[in-house]
Amino acid sequence: MSEPIRVLIHGASGRMGRALLRLCAQAPVLAVAGAVSRKPAQRVIDGVPQFAASELSGVPAFDVAIDFSRPEAFDRVLALCVERGVALVSGTTGLGEDQRDALQAAGARIPVLWAANFSLGVAVLAELVERAAHALQGWDCDIVEAHHAGKQDAPSGTALALGAAAGRGGAQPRYASLRAGDIVGEHTVQFATVGERIELVHRASSRDIFARGALHAATRLAARAPGLYRLADLVA
Structure with a gap:
């Protein structure tokens, strides 16, 4: 049996980080090398070494980092992956233009995947949106998204990705955002005439x-x- 893939969870205290840690523990092909958050409550939780963000450079060896953090923490994990020559999967939204440029540059040295949404259904939705926009030239295009009250960026990264798909089809999308309760994620793309x-x-x-x-x-x-990889490149 081959050795499990060593994963670093960056942004471990967030909603996605906690879900990743729980599901990773159920996957025999994966092993969590470390979990990084701003202020971990303990040094080891359920057998997983915990590191503060300030200790990122000292985390043990890993094969791939999964990053669901904040834009202000993104630069350091990207730099660490480039320095160590390991892969990066990131779903951190709200990145600036310089950070996107850094992602592009990192792709020349390491395998990199950034996605606004890791749902296969959303990947299919983006394709449908582009096709609809192409077929419905001149129609109004509006994207309405809803997320939990704690989500800070608006429009969401997924909404912007769907808007880019609409733009490739020739539409000019407008956006509306709702932050309420514990909504996991809802996206509606409307074409109207x-x-x-x-x-x-x-x-x-x-x-x-x-x-x-x-x-x-x-x-x-x-x-x-x-x-530079897309989620669609790794689905099959």
Whole structure:
């Protein structure tokens, strides 16, 4: 039996980080090398070494990092992956232009995957949105997204990715955001004209779908050659 893939969870105290740790423990092909958060409560939790963000450079060896943190923490984990020559899977949203440029540059040295959403359903939705925008030239295009009250960026990264898909089809999307309760994630792309309207909708009822997608991507990305990858490249 081959050795498990060693995973570093960056942003371990967040909703996604906690889901990743729980699901990773159930996956024999994966082993958590360490968990990084701003202020861990203990040094070891359920057998997993815990590190503060300030201790990132001292984490043990790993094969792939999974990052669901904040933009201000992203630069350091990207730099660490480049320094150690290991893969990075990131779902951190709200990145600035310089950070996106750094991602592009890192792809020349390590395998990198950034996605606004790790749901296969959303990947299919983006394709449908692009096709609809191409077919419905001149129709109004609006993207409405809803997330839990604690989500800070708006529009969401997924909404912006769907808007980019609409833009590739020739539409000019507008955005509306709702932050309330514990909504996991809902995205509606509406095309409207006089007398008719089309809605394409994706609703997530569990954050586990995103964590499972990220773990699946990590298992596939760890052994890949350097480059920039899409979730669709690693699904099959």
